[in-house]
Every structure is written in structure tokens, then in C-alpha cells.
């Protein structure tokens with residue numbers, strides 16, 4: 001469990017080659033120009049990254065969650081923002097493959113797995129974030145259709161995605177009244193807000209998604225009516241460890257850059273790495289990353305085995321890994337002195353990108369809530 | 379069409395590569411080994427033909443130590459159908475002449491319409507193995523092609539020469555080597571990586587190839603090798619108004635201008 005097997009070594013080597021060639025050289029420019037590189041995403045899709053843990057039958061790669069976290073860490077070493085979007089997309093494809101029926105899989109999974117079409121996950125609303133079960137977007141049954149009305153907030157990929165999995169209210173029964181519905185981009189009544197101006201994650205759009213009498217057939221529903229909240233939460237288990245992996249990748253790059261920099265930077269009569277307090281700082285950063293990675297791999301393994309404590313471990317790993325990644329990136333800025341603050345050195349971007357991983361897919365406070373509730377048996 | 383692609387495991391060019399002063403051989407433990415990039419371009423030529431002509435077969439072949447199997451697996455993950463690994467203790471330190479003789483015997487045994495190779499490896503850089511294989515087999519060689527066009531009966535392409543370029547062609551069967559300007563190699567996809575293990579991979583010894591025991595010992599001997607001299611500090615020119623003249627003098631003395 002703590003060593004990469006031969007297959008994983010080959011998977012990671014390929015992802016590294018792809019990420020260093022196709023992502024890393026452009027990451028700074030994409031961040032600066034707020035460019036969402038859908039063409040490069042399609043390249044990633046052709047290599048199997050659009051449906052990593054989706055079954056092969058409809059075009060997925062059939063890999064494990066343990067493989068996936070290694071893949072996301074490697075992608076994020078080059079660009080956390082693109083890696084994180086690919087994670088969200090994978091969550092969407094997995095939800096269709098897992099909770100859809102064969103007709104729905106055949107219709108949507110192949111084009112999503114190849115990333116010719118992109119997907120978005122629509123849970124959060126302006127008035128319902130952490131308390132997602134309080135969402136109010138309505139899906140009213142009308143014959144063989146649902147008619148959706150409401151607003152989703154902070155939706156990654158919105159405006160560029162072809163398919164939106166929308167968690168909408170079909171009954172006033174709390175989290176048991178929520179249903180997951182697939183809405184294609186070209187459906188009349190669907191519109192998007194402006195691309196949000198934000199601290200990081202600039203290479204992927206974040207927008208409101210607005211539903212005004214959006215009519216989709218009942219056959220676009222995933223699973224049963226009322227099962228949507230469970231579907232959304234199950235998707236997030238995997239999303240959370242992937243987000244953790246993205247933070248580790250960014251953190252690892254920041255640490256590697258810091259080690260190289262301190263070996264080179266001369267002050268007080270020698271390279272700065274000779275200052276033991278700085279060497280200890282590097283050691284702490286390495287320990288924090290390895291600690292987080294160890295827990296993350298355990299959580300991924302639990303998800304692979306369908307272990308009953310998977311949800312708890314995923315929440316713990318998300319919190320620990322996203323905190324570790326951000327802390328390491330932030331320390332790396334300090335270790336680079338004034339140069340760390342310059343965009344050119346690439347560290348401030350990593351910190352900006354990783355910051356949001358502590359907030360989304362369940363904030364790190366909500367991760368404590370998940371763990372605490374399980375602990376209290378509530 | 380059956381295409382055999384020659385591949386080689388070489389030390390990663392990203393790292394420092396060195397010879398072992400005691401044996402005169404390449405220090406294979408000193409750096410990470412990877413499939414030589416130039417072979418991946420040769421494989422890409424074959425894969426593109428196969429993409430357009432279903433039913434074509436691609437065999438990848440290497441001569442090298444046990445660990446060279448990684449280069450074969452990489453080629454299989456990219457889309458080759460099967461692999462042949464010639465591995466024999468007696469081939470340790472095989473020189474170019476021996477390598478070419480063994481490869482020729484191996485491709486003959488495997489069968490082919492076309493043999494594709496890189497024009498030179500990034501480690502030894504002899505650049506003659508494809509030509510020697512062609513000589514052994516008595517087949518035409520198209521060497522150092524920048525582009526390759528392949529039909530069921532012929533292969534043709536463009537070669538850079540000092541004064542321009544040549545358009546060359548040959549009837550199949552033939553041997554072709556490609557340059558770094560040929561097709562950019564694809565990445566293996568996840569499915570390719572996961573199925574590579576299930577593809578046939580044959581291991582052959584010298585005996586399997588009907589080559590006698592003496593075939594392994596090279597016909598050339600490395601007498602001595604010497605390490606590259608340590609770098610010495612360069613000369614600094616401080617500009618006191620005469621720097622340009624001094625610089626020009628330096629270049630002229632070194633016959634650089």
C-alpha cells in the first residue's frame with residue numbers, strides 16, 4: 001500500500017511526461033489570462049484522464065481511487081488548477097456511471113470520459129453552502145419532464161461544460177427531498193453568471209448557473225427521486241481525496257523549489273540551506289506532506305475496498321492534505337524571501353490555487369463536522 | 379504488414395551519464411534508464427501506419443539486460459502488439475558488430491516486412507546498427523529519414539544532406555532509420571499501460587537464435603577510457619576599453635573566427 005506497484009509507476013510516469021510537457025510551461029500564462037484550456041483537457045481525455053475510475057465498458061479507464069490520487073498529485077505538480085478541474089469532471093462522470101442506468105451511461109459517459117464534453121457539479125447555492133441540504137433550487141414534475149428554477153453558486157467549469165449534474169429539490173423533506181438531474185448546456189432557460197474574479201484557480205471558470213423554467217425529461221434523473229443528496233455526498237468522498245492529492249502536488253513542487261533555492265542562495269558566508277533553522281523548516285514541510293500523503297493513500301484504499309470508515313477517512317485526509325499543501329506553499333514563499341512574492345518564481349500562484357482547497361468540497365470545518373458526528377454517533 | 383521496431387534502453391539524458399573506469403562499460407546503475415526517445419519516434423511511424431491500416435502487426439525488439447524489459451513494456455503500452463527480448467549473460471558488453479549480428483538473427487526469426495529503428499541511440503551514438511543489420515540481411519537501407527511514407531509495397535521519405543534534401547524510396551522488405559525530426563511520439567494512454575502486461579513478450583537467448591557461444595564476445599576491445607578533465611575556471615575579461623579587441627583575439631586564437 002505504501003509503494004507504487006509497477007502499473008502505478010508506469011501510470012505516474014506517463015502523467016508526469018504529459019503534465020511537464022502540456023501543463024507546466026503554460027500554467028503561469030493561463031493563470032494570468034484566465035484561460036481555460038479545453039483543447040489540452042481533450043488531450044488529457046484521450047489519455048484516459050476523463051474517466052479515471054469509471055468502468056471501461058463506456059469508455060472509462062477502470063483504474064482505482066488509489067491510482068487516481070497518484071495521478072492527481074502528479075498533475076497538480078504542474079498546475080493545481082487544471083488538476084482540480086479534472087477531478088471535478090471525474091466526479092461528475094463517476095456519478096453518471098455509478099448511479100445512472102445503461103441508457104444514460106451510453107448517452108453521456110463516452111463523450112465525457114474522452115473530455116470532448118466537460119461536466120460540472122452543481123450543489124452550492126447563494127444561500128446554501130456548507131448546509132447543502134438546505135438547497136432550494138426546485139425541480140417540479142410536469143408530465144414526463146422536470147421544470148427547474150433556482151440559482152447555483154460557484155460552479156466550476158460553468159459556461160464551458162456540456163453537462164451539469166444539478167442537485168434540486170423535488171420535495172420539502174430536507175436532504176431526502178433532493179434529486180440529481182443531468183441538464184445539458186443547450187437547454188432553453190439555462191444561463192450563466194459572469195466569470196467570478198478570484199484569488200486563484202484562474203485557469204478555470206467559476207460562475208453562477210441560473211435556471212429559469214429549464215425543462216428536461218424525467219429520464220435525465222440519476223437514480224431515484226429523493227436520492228440526490230446521497231449521490232452528491234458519495235461523489236464528494238472521492239472528490240475530497242482528489243482535492244487533497246492536488247494540494248500535495250502543489251505543496252511538493254513548492255518544497256522541491258525551496259530545497260533547490262536554499263542550496264543556491266548565498267548569504268552569511270554560504271548557501272542558506274546551511275542555516276539549521278531553515279533546514280528544520282524544510283524537514284517540517286517534508287514531514288507534513290508525507291504524513292498527509294500516508295493518510296490520503298489510506299483513505300483512497302478504504303474507498304477502493306468500500307470500507308465502512310471510508311467517508312470518515314476521506315474527510316480526515318481532505319482536511320490534513322489541503323492544510324498541509326497550503327502551509328507548505330506558504331512557507332515556501334517565506335523561504336524564498338522577496339523572490340517568493342514575485343509571480344515569476346511560481347510560488348505565490350501555488351499558494352493562491354491551494355487556498356481554495358481548504359474551503360470547497362466541504363470546508364475543513366465541515367470535515368471536522370463529518371468526523372465529529374461519526375465519532376459522536378450522531 | 380508486419381513491422382519490427384528496434385528499441386533500446388538507455389540512461390536518461392536528463393541525468394549525468396558516465397562510463398565505469400574499471401570496465402570501460404556504461405555505468406547502468408548510475409542513472410535512471412528509459413526507453414530511448416528516438417526509438418519511440420520509430421515506433422510512432424509504425425503506430426500511425428497501424429492506425430490507418432487495421433490488421434497490421436507491430437513487434438518491438440530489444441537486446442539488453444533484464445531491466446531493458448521496461449523499454450519493451452513502454453512500447454507495448456504505446457500500442458505495439460508483441461515484444462521480443464534478447465537477453466543473454468554473454469551479451470554483456472556486446473559491441474556494435476555483435477549487436478547488429480544478433481539483432482539481424484532476431485528480426486529474421488520474428489519475420490517482418492519492415493524494420494524501423496532510430497538513426498542513433500542517445501548513449502553509444504555509433505549510428506551504424508541499422509546499416510549493419512541491413513547488410514546482414516542483404517536488404518535495402520533508408521537511413522536517417524526525417525519523414526516516412528509507407529504503403530503495402532514501398533517505403534519512402536526525405537533525408538537531409540549537406541546541400542539540401544534527398545527523396546528516397548525502397549521496395550519492401552527494407553530497413554529504415556529515422557531522425558529526431560520524424561513523427562513526435564504519442565503518450566501511452568491508461569488503457570494501454572494496463573493492458574501492456576497481457577501482451578506477448580518472448581525472451582530469447584543466443585542459443586535460441588542458433589548463434590554460437592562465441593557470438594557474445596565482442597570483436598572490438600576497449601583499451602582505455604579516460605574521464606573528461608575537470609572544468610577549469612574560464613578567463614575573465616574586465617572591460618577597461620580594450621575588451622572587444624581582447625575578445626576578438628581570444629576567438630581568433632581558438633580558431634573560432
Ligand SMILES: Cc1cc2nc3c(=O)[nH]c(=O)nc-3n(C[C@H](O)[C@H](O)[C@H](O)COP(=O)(O)OP(=O)(O)OC[C@H]3O[C@@H](n4cnc5c(N)ncnc54)[C@H](O)[C@@H]3O)c2cc1C
Pocket residue numbers: 088120121122123124128129130131153154155156157198201206356359360361362363364365366369
Ligand atoms: C473557486 C470555487 C469553486 C467552487 N466550485 C464548486 C462547484 O463546482 N460546485 C459546487 O457545488 N460548489 C462549488 N464551490 C462552493 C464551495 O463548495 C462552497 O463555497 C463551500 O462549500 C462553502 O460554502 P459557503 O461558501 O456557502 O460558506 P458557508 O457555508 O457560508 O461557510 C462560511 C464559513 O463558516 C464555516 N461553517 C459553516 N457551517 C459550519 C458549521 N456547522 N460548523 C463550523 N463551521 C461552519 C465554513 O467552514 C466557512 O468557514 C466552489 C467554491 C469556490 C470558491
